[in-house]
Amino acid sequence: MSHVSDQDLDSIQGIIEQHKMRPGALLPILHKIQGCLGYIPLQAIPLMAIGLQQSRAEIRGVISFYHHFRTTPPGRHQLQICRAEACQARGARELEQHAQSKLGISYHQTSADQAFSLDAAYCLGNCACGPTVRIDNDIVGRVDPARFDQLIDQLAALHAEPTQELN
Amino acid sequence: MVKLYIPRDTSAIALGADQVAQRLARETEQHGEALEIVRNGSRGLCWLEPLVEVETAQGRVAYGPVASADIPALLDEGLLRGDRTHPLCLGLTAEIPYLKNQQRLTFARAGITDPLSIDDYLAHDGFKGLRKALQLSAQAIVDEVKASGLRGRGGAAFPAGIKWQTVLDARSTAAEPQKYIVCNADEGDSGTFADRLVMEADPYMLIEGMCIAGLAVGATQGYIYLRSEYPLAERILNEAIERATQAGYLGDDILGSGRRFHLEVRVGAGAYICGEETSLLESLEGKRGLVRAKPPLPAIVGLFGQPTVVNNVLTLAAIPFILAEGGQAYADYGMGRSRGTLAFQLAGNLQRGGLVELAFGASLSELLNEFGGGSASGRPLRAVQVGGPLGAYMPQSQWDTPLDYEAFSAVGAVLGHGGIVAFDERVDMLQQARFAMAFCVAESCGKCTPCRIGSTRGVEVIDRIIAATDETSQRNNLILLNDLCDTMEQGSLCAMGGMTPNPVRSALRHFSDDFHRQSNLSASPAAGEKEYA
Numbered sequence: 001m002s003h004v005s006d007q008d009l010d011s012i013q014g015i016i017e018q019h020k021m022r023p024g025a026l027l028p029i030l031h032k033i034q035g036c037l038g039y040i041p042l043q044a045i046p047l048m049a050i051g052l053q054q055s056r057a058e059i060r061g062v063i064s065f066y067h068h069f070r071t072t073p074p075g076r077h078q079l080q081i082c083r084a085e086a087c088q089a090r091g092a093r094e095l096e097q098h099a100q101s102k103l104g105i106s107y108h109q110t111s112a113d114q115a116f117s118l119d120a121a122y123c124l125g126n127c128a129c130g131p132t133v134r135i136d137n138d139i140v141g142r143v144d145p146a147r148f149d150q151l152i153d154q155l156a157a158l159h160a161e162p163t164q165e166l167n
Numbered sequence: 168m169v170k171l172y173i174p175r176d177t178s179a180i181a182l183g184a185d186q187v188a189q190r191l192a193r194e195t196e197q198h199g200e201a202l203e204i205v206r207n208g209s210r211g212l213c214w215l216e217p218l219v220e221v222e223t224a225q226g227r228v229a230y231g232p233v234a235s236a237d238i239p240a241l242l243d244e245g246l247l248r249g250d251r252t253h254p255l256c257l258g259l260t261a262e263i264p265y266l267k268n269q270q271r272l273t274f275a276r277a278g279i280t281d282p283l284s285i286d287d288y289l290a291h292d293g294f295k296g297l298r299k300a301l302q303l304s305a306q307a308i309v310d311e312v313k314a315s316g317l318r319g320r321g322g323a324a325f326p327a328g329i330k331w332q333t334v335l336d337a338r339s340t341a342a343e344p345q346k347y348i349v350c351n352a353d354e355g356d357s358g359t360f361a362d363r364l365v366m367e368a369d370p371y372m373l374i375e376g377m378c379i380a381g382l383a384v385g386a387t388q389g390y391i392y393l394r395s396e397y398p399l400a401e402r403i404l405n406e407a408i409e410r411a412t413q414a415g416y417l418g419d420d421i422l423g424s425g426r427r428f429h430l431e432v433r434v435g436a437g438a439y440i441c442g443e444e445t446s447l448l449e450s451l452e453g454k455r456g457l458v459r460a461k462p463p464l465p466a467i468v469g470l471f472g473q474p475t476v477v478n479n480v481l482t483l484a485a486i487p488f489i490l491a492e493g494g495q496a497y498a499d500y501g502m503g504r505s506r507g508t509l510a511f512q513l514a515g516n517l518q519r520g521g522l523v524e525l526a527f528g529a530s531l532s533e534l535l536n537e538f539g540g541g542s543a544s545g546r547p548l549r550a551v552q553v554g555g556p557l558g559a560y561m562p563q564s565q566w567d568t569p570l571d572y573e574a575f576s577a578v579g580a581v582l583g584h585g586g587i588v589a590f591d592e593r594v595d596m597l598q599q600a601r602f603a604m605a606f607c608v609a610e611s612c613g614k615c616t617p618c619r620i621g622s623t624r625g626v627e628v629i630d631r632i633i634a635a636t637d638e639t640s641q642r643n644n645l646i647l648l649n650d651l652c653d654t655m656e657q658g659s660l661c662a663m664g665g666m667t668p669n670p671v672r673s674a675l676r677h678f679s680d681d682f683h684r685q686s687n688l689s690a691s692p693a694a695g696e697k698e699y700a
Binding site: 023024025026027028030031052061062065066067068069082084085086087088089090121122123124125126127128129130132134137138139140141142 | 178180181182213216355356357358359360363395397398399433435436437438450452512513514515516517520543552586590591594599602606609610612
């Protein structure tokens with residue numbers, strides 16, 4: 001289980017208190033926690049269970065049902081590749097092979113240097129201009145393998161620079 | 168001052184619209200020219216994005232697709248005056264045939280207005296339908312919707328007026344009586360983006376439609392269940408709801424009428440099944456998105472057990488026009504029992520992908536060729552999947568089918584929400600059939616066995632067909648696959664398992680060559696078969 005600071009636990013408790021009276025509060029609470037910490041720490045589950053008067057199993061069941069929620073910290077950048085039909089028709093099957101070998105990870109994994117997490121998406125709504133990739137909150141269209149490399153190299157360079165300065 | 172339009176739309180931004188806007192602002196500032204950049208919605212001409220428009224005395228002149236690197240040359244050739252010498256100039260936007268040849272009722276404002284400007288919305292007939300509805304009785308509003316012949320645009324095509332009537336007539340059992348309007352904005356089907364376009368380009372139309380629905384059935388609370396894959400639509404909707412509330416179009420006293428309607432966006436969490444209405448309701452209640460058995464219908468026992476209208480974005484977005492212009496004006500478009508217009512979405516391997524709003528009745532080949540311009544790759548088109556991942560693959564022999572719910576149904580296909588995904592000759596239909604089953608494995612809610620287990624077995628059977636090395640084993644597995652499809656079709660609780668056989672069977676029926684590749688049938692031992700035994 002990853003380490004969760006007291007400060008993070010306080011934020012989680014704050015989110016629960018703020019939203020628990022809303023009808024159907026669990027999904028909004030899970031979104032807020034993940035938005036705040038990047039994932040939903042397992043330590044948050046008992047807090048939500050108490051706040052919402054539900055069992056821990058129920059909360060856990062909801063988290064595991066939805067692809068969007070994760071219980072481990074993501075990489076610095078979260079990538080999603082659209083695997084759906086419209087993007088397949090524009091070369092997404094080749095792209096996903098390429099992306100996995102470029103990053104050295106499969107779907108649902110995070111690279112060893114914690115730079116990238118890779119997931120599949122079934123449609124990002126850019127179906128006329130695929131293949132489509134989501135990088136954090138940005139959608140990028142017409143991504144062929146060369147463009148994918150360019151995007152990844154740009155992101156990698158972004159993080160490489162400060163280290164170089166330190167050296 | 169020169170007025171430029173650059174869409175703030177997911178597809179446009181995905182192709183560099185933000186960079187184009189920034190560069191234009193920077194370059195013109197250096198030249199000391201005053202410029203107003205409006206971030207409009209998209210016109211839906213996706214292949215031309217980013218589409219930059221400049222306002223001129225003759226109307227708006229369009230340039231596209233514009234890359235940030237094109238800007239110096241475009242400025243040199245008089246972009247700000249609307250000069251038409253640069254090769255990217257497309258002439259007057261309104262004269263672009265792709266746009267001109269459409270019948271835009273729902274998308275009449277898309278790309279013309281600033282999505283968040285209430286003044287723009289009002290200047291283009293906005294809130295006329297709501298003002299009209301406030302003068303009418305609940306029953307009269309429902310009657311207008313019935314007269315329009317509007318059917319649910321999410322895919323199932325159930326008559327909207329009948330659903331509304333059911334909710335109007337239903338009694339809330341809560342201590343404080345409550346009914347709900349729920350907008351299904353979980354647009355998860357591949358090849359569909361029209362809901363997103365509405366929400367990003369014309370959010371007040373959806374707000375107005377939901378507000379009218381509330382007046383019609385006596386609901387005072389609405390929810391937009393939006394998929395988490397649409398972060399931009401979420402921002403735009405929330406901002407629009409905030410502004411509409413401040414301007415008195417939502418809240419406790421709509422336009423001084425004393426009527427109430429509150430609206431909230433709720434974000435899904437990446438579960439395709441939550442586009443199914445009962446799964447969506449479970450999710451809104453904060454639960455796993457498990458499909459409910461019907462009956463009872465959501466119209467009677469819906470959200471939190473109360474009578475609920477669940478309609479797709481485009482269904483609700485059609486309502487302002489119907490109220491403003493009358494149900495008959497809408498029903499004047501279309502054919503047979505398919506009245507009005509449908510927002511066709513051209514996607515996949517097409518040269519000119521985008522949104523085409525047309526009355527029902529045109530043919531698929533018209534869309535693919537005249538609008539879509541054939542394949543993007545230049546290779547012949549081979550298969551077209553209509554109606555999303557649960558829709559059938561259609562071969563060329565069926566492309567003359569009129570775009571009408573009943574006509575599609577008659578050839579074993581699904582018109583659904585009008586999403587159209589085209590594949591060129593390189594497509595392997597056996598792999599597409601496998602993908603349909605694999606998608607169902609990934610996205611089944613797990614409640615009923617035919618869908619949960621059937622899809623897993625489906626992938627396995629197709630893998631054995633792929634691996635088959637003798638004809639007997641292949642034939643037996645094809646029989647098994649057909650049998651499995653029967654079970655899923657007849658035994659599943661909802662359309663997820665019930666319709667997954669559509670792409671599988673249509674691939675088998677129309678593209679059987681891909682299932683009988685002789686190259687598979689070599690003399691080597693039947694590896695897949697042994698594994699099974």
